[in-house]
Each structure stands twice: as structure tokens, then as C-alpha cells.
Amino acid sequence: MLDVGLALVSALECAAEGVGFARDAGLPVAVGVLFGLVAGSVLVVRRMWPVAVVLVAVAITPAEMGYLLSIVGLYTLAASEAPRRIIAALSGMSFVGVFIVAFVQTTRSVRDTPELGAEWFPPFVALTMAIGLTAPSVLLGLYVGARRRLMESLRERADSLERELQLLAERAEERAEWARGEERRRIAREMHDVVAHRVSLMVVHAAALQAVARKDPEKAVRNAALVGDMGRQALTELREMLGVLRSGDGQVAPRRAERVERAGRVPESESGSVPLAAVGVAAAAAAASASAGSYGPAGSAGSPGSVGSAGSAGSRGVVEAGEGPCLAELEELVGQSAAAGMVVQLSVMGEVRAYAREVEQTAYRVVQEALTNVHKHAAGARTHVRLAHRDAEIAMQVENEPPPEPGAASSAGLPSGGNGLLGMKERVAALGGVFVSGPTDAGGFRVSAVIPSGG
Template sequence: MSTTGARVPGEEAAATRARSWSGLWWWTRRRSVALDVSLAAASALEASFEGATFAARIGVVTWLGALLGLLVGAVLVLRRRWPIAVVLVGIAVIPAQTGFILSVVGFYTLAASEVPRRLTGLLAGMSGVGTMVVSFVSIESSLRHSGSSSRLALPLVVIISVLVAFGLTAPPVLLGLYVRARRRLVESLRDRADGLERELELLAEKALERAEGARAAERARIAREMHDVVAHRVSLMVVHAAALKAVALKDPQKASVSAELLGDMGRQALMELRQMLGVLRSGSEPGTAPQARKSADPAVEAGGVPGPAPDAVEDAGPCLAELAQLVQESRAAGMGVELAVEGEQRPCGRRIEATVYRVVQEALTNVRKHAAGARAQVRLAYREAEVAVLIVNGPAEAMVVATALPSGGHGLTGMRERVTAHGGGFAAGPTPDGGFRVSAMVPTAP
């Protein structure tokens, strides 16, 4: 069972909470509001204490420095909306040695946002230079007031100032750039996963279409086989039944022969139907003939239901060696048929031979249906790379009463489908003398 789009209970609860939250200003989640307010509160307290300390150091009223520090630290609540403004405020209060949390969180937010990297680097450089200068002045002043002087004091102060500036500026910027790159990677992977999911859906749709096409082709192939077998055998049985009725009282011996032929036609029809039904069952039942299971069913490969191999029905069909028997059956039914074979007889493949046989069979059936009493000629030609067959019949004889045989109008269509499926050519149409002509050419080379 597919689990695409399924969610665990925790994810479903989170999604429900997200849908119930309408958003506040620029925040889209509750935890984002809580985080930013907490950071702003911590920054305000820290900046208020440092502002009061700086005000006392320069001789300004303490509460005024604390108030300014409180306002400066509270600016951090705007970091998601205006990260550049937050960083600029942090740079502005560097001389007062205030806003450590403001500066660190602001640079992290700036680097993780979609602000151009050049601008981020420029602001980080300004902050680094300002922090280095303030650190240098503070350390040098402390050393001077302590009364210590040394030749190594100045280089040491410079090194310490650079380290302090780098330590306060580089880590949040690098961490923000890493988070930004990771976020972009996750988004690209999500987009790629969505694209792959869409491609899989398209492939599944195409597979279903191929399965439906395979089923339709198989149904059409089975329908052609059933039509040929039933139409040919039953038409012969109807002709023999009519003859039996006509001579039953006049010529009992001839009636007995017709009855025997009628029984033979019925048994042959049942045998061919059982053969086809056996092939159809062999695709899904265990213990069946291995020949019917050799080739895979496209419908199964495409996710469809199991069925017979696509060519199993035709592979189990008749061959060209049985054409003489087919012509003899028509002659026994009172139809004048001549068979002529040209070229050297050779095996042409069971499917090709079954196709040519079915064309001749359906053509003779049509003669019995539509041209009662007409004579027919069957010419079979073995050529170098093809097998050709021609069936020509004259007009129906006026003295012969045609036996009423139903016609579905699918005979010529089925013959054409059979031949063109092998890349051959098919033609059918009336002749100038009022007869009908059917010709087919089937290539033997793959």
C-alpha cells in the first residue's frame, strides 16, 4: 500500500496547529514569536545593564543609559523583518560597548537571510573594525591606568583586539551562512523530490495506459480468433443442416453422410474452442503449458492483471499445412473451391501461418454467406521474404438459394488487423464480373 503523503500523528498535530495559527505581523509560527521575544528581552536586559555602566563611566545619568540600553536591546525583536536595521543599530552602539546579544544574533540572522553576501560581508567588516578599535582603546587605557608599559604591550594589544573582533563577528556570520546554505539545499531537495513524485505519477499513468492498451489488444485478438472459429465452423454446420433437411426423405444415405459431416464440424469447433480456452487459462492457472508462460504479459509488467501471453492465442492456431483440409471441408459442404500452391513450401513461423490460414478461412466463410453457389479459387505463394494469398470468387449463382447466415460485418476488419499486425498488406474488393477478391501479403523476415 502506498504511503505517499502519509503523516505520523505528531506531524498531523503540528499541521493542525499551523492551520489554526493565522500569523502575527511577520511571524508565521508561534514558536518564532516566543523565540524572538525571549531573545529581545535578554538583549534588552543585557544592553540596559551595559548602558547604565557606560553612562556612569562617562558621567551621565545612570537611568538614562539604562533606558537607552533597554530600547536598543529591544530592537532585536525586529530581526526577522529588518535584519539590516538590527545590525546597523548593533554597529552604532559598539563604542558604548553595549549590545553583545544584539550584535551576535543580528549578524546570524543577517547571514541566514536572503540578503546579498556582499552586503553581509561589508557590515561584518564594519562591525569587526569597530569592535577592534574599541577593544584596542579599552585594553590600552586599562594598561595605561595600571601603570604597566612594555615594548611587547602594543603588539599584544593589537593581537588581542583582532581576536576579540574576529571572535564576536565571524562565528555568527559563518553559522548563518551555513544555515542559509543548508536551507537552500533542503529546498532544492524538496523541489527535486516533488519533481520525482510528479514524474512517478506520470509514469504510473502511462503504465496504466499501456496496460489498458495491452488488454484492449488482447481482447481484440481473442475476439478475432473466436469470430473465425465460430463463423467458419457454424456456417459449415448450417450449410450441412440445410442439406440434411433437403435430402432427409429423398436420399437417406446422403442424409446420413451430411449428418456425419455435421457432427464432425461440431466436434472440430468444440476442439478449437477448448484449445483457445486452454491457452487463455494458462496465463493465470498453475500447472499449465510452459509455452503459454514463456513471454511476459505487458499488462502484468505495467501493473495490470495477469493474463495470457500476447501471442499465445495465435501461437496455438492452425498452420498452412491444414489449408488442404480447410478446402476439403468447404468442398464437402457443396462449395466449389480450388487450391493452388506456388513456390517451395517451408515453415514461416506459427503466427504468420495462423494469420494466412485465418484469412483464407474467413474469406471462404464470406463466400458461403454472401455468394452462395459461387466457385472460389485459393492461391498460396511462397516468396523469398513473404507469403502471399489470393482468394477470388465469382458471383453467386441465381439458382442456388442462399442459407440465412448472420453477419456482424467484422470479417474484413479482422483480416486487415491480422495482416497489418505483422507489417503486411491487405486488400479486398469486388471484381469486374460481380465476384469478390481478397489478397494478403505477410512478410516472413522479422
């Protein structure tokens, strides 16, 4: 509508100016009016062909018509995407055309009016008219074109940023979903580690209690006390875990310290097993006879030694405060399995030192789950637990010999969820370690892991 209106006004202007042009040229007035209507109406295509509009305006400048056509055409050309050299060339042509026509008309007027006969007057008037009819429209068109391009660039940038934000939001949602899945798996591993081991020992002790209840009431009382103690420990760990999930602060250090203080006190062995002190001595002798031989996925490091009071005290001295079990409780863990009837040997090699909480917790859980599997699948088998403190890593291995009765499982009928080995592998891999498990040539089973110490 704007272009049509401008074209109509321009056509009327050129038609009116065509009357004078026809008289000066000796043409019929109708021809001049028609010529003006056609020339002025070209303004309707200014957006599609601004160069053509300016050329028409320059062409009819000698006829002293098309001033609106020239002004609007130059503005449209300057605001368009045309190359700057074309804009400059056409603007210069229009400037020269207006200057020449104005100079000729002013000179003629001065000649007819002697009182305006100053020599400077025609050039001044011509220059003023040329600048006034070309410069404002060109400068305004350049400004509007630059602003329009800037706004388009800002809109494109805003659209690009919106797309990027949308992609980031989608990726954040994917990461959040992945994190939720990882957290669910972590909680499942923790629940499995806490419940499976304690409850497995409780079931084993309950079976032993049922067997000796009438024959040896005193021994049955001791087994019942062990069942109660293990049940309380399982409930305590579950409460700690649920407390962390509820509050998120992880303030379970007091209970952890209590467990560390209890690490040196191990129940006496029952059901034919040897005391843990004897287990440590036997393990030290076995390790010494092997001359610090290879165990685990990458061999041994340091000197062998039994886990006596000095070892447990050293472990207690390097434990960090935090949630979850630690290596200082490993002796107690092995002692509970020994009290449940397992013939188990524990040996520690290398210098005991501090580790990150995640490293100690993972090492503890690997040994715990391996012992639980022995209770489930190889009841009565002799088991060796080995721990090595190396320069940049900690290695652990739990290996059981074939059970006394081939193919025998726990007499208590312990169920197996099938997630123990997978959970151990995930834990170790999450810390950049290596986990290997499988049957031995002798018919037993071996679980080995190496975890970087983290500096």
C-alpha cells in the same frame, strides 16, 4: 515567540550597557537606557531585515553595547538568502568594529595597569574578541543556511518524484486498460474465427443432409460424419483457446502437430464439388496460363504450383510449434469448403518456408474468414484462393465470382455479425501488413492481404 524573546533580552542588555555609555558621554542615564532599549529591540525584525540588524549592531559597537544583537544578527544574515558579498562585507565591518573597540579598551587598561604593559597584549586581545564575536555566528549561519537549502531542495525533489510517480501510475493504468481492451478484441477475433467458420460449414452440411436424407441415405451418412467431425474440431479449438486463457502457458503443440499430420488428408468433395487434387491441378493450370500474373495487392512472386503432397509436406516441415492454426492446415481448410459444396481452387506460388507463428496464424485466419463470408453471402460461387511466398512477405487473396443466382445468400440462412472484415484488417495491421477488400468489376468480391514475413 523566539524573536520577541531574543529582542527582549537584547533590549535589556543594551539598556544595562547604556548606563555606562551615558556616564562616559556625559548624558543623563535615562537617555542611555532609552537608547539601549530602542537599539536592542531591533532584533525583533531580524528575519525580515537582517541587514538592518547588523548595521545597527555595527553602529552601536563604539558605545560598547549590543553584543547579543551583533551575534544573532550575523547568524541570521549568514543563514538568509542574502548575496555572499553582502554577508562578507557586513561581517568584515562587524569584525573591524569589534577589533577597534577592543584594542582601544585594552590599550587603556594596559596604560592604567603597568604590569600588563606588553606591546603584544592589546592586539592579541582585540583579535581574539573580534574573531570570537563574529566568526562562530557567521560560520554557524552559513552551515544552517546551506542545510536548510539542501532540505528544501530534497523536499522539492521528493515532491517532484511523487508527482512523476503519480503520472507514471496513471499512464500505467491507461496502458493496462488499453492492453485489456486489446486482449478482449483479440479474444473476440479468435472466437469469431473459430466458431464462425466451423459452425457455418456445419450449417451448410446440415442443410445438405436435410435435402438428401431420403433420396440418398449413404450420402446423408457421409454428410452427418462431416458435421460431427467439424463440430469436434470446433470444440477442440475452443478448448485449446480456453486452456491458454486459463493457464497462459500456450502448451498446445501436441494437438497442433496432430492437425499438421492431418493436413494432407482431405475429405472427398460432396454435393457436386470436385476432389481437392483436381482442384489443385486446375489451379496450377490456371496459374500457368496466367504466366504468374498479378494477384493480391502487390502482384505475384515465384512460380505457380498446385498444392499436392509435396506442397503440404513442405508446409508441414516449416511449421513452428505453438498455439493456433498454421499454413500447413490451409489445404485441409480449403478441402472442408470444397466438401461443403463450394467450387474452390487453391494455388501456391513461391518457395514454401517457415514464418513466425503470428504470421502463419494471421494468414490462415484471413483465408478462413474470407471462405466463411463466401458461404454466407455468395453460396455456390466459384472461389479462387491464392497464396504467394515472397522474399520479405507473404500475400494471400480470396476472390469469388458472382453467385449463380444474383443476390443469393446461403440457403441455410447463416447470420452475419459484421465483424469479419474488421477483424481481418486488425490482424493484418497489427503485423504491419496491408489489407484490402471490396467488390470486383465482375460482380464478385475480393479479399487481399500482404503481411511482412519478419525476416
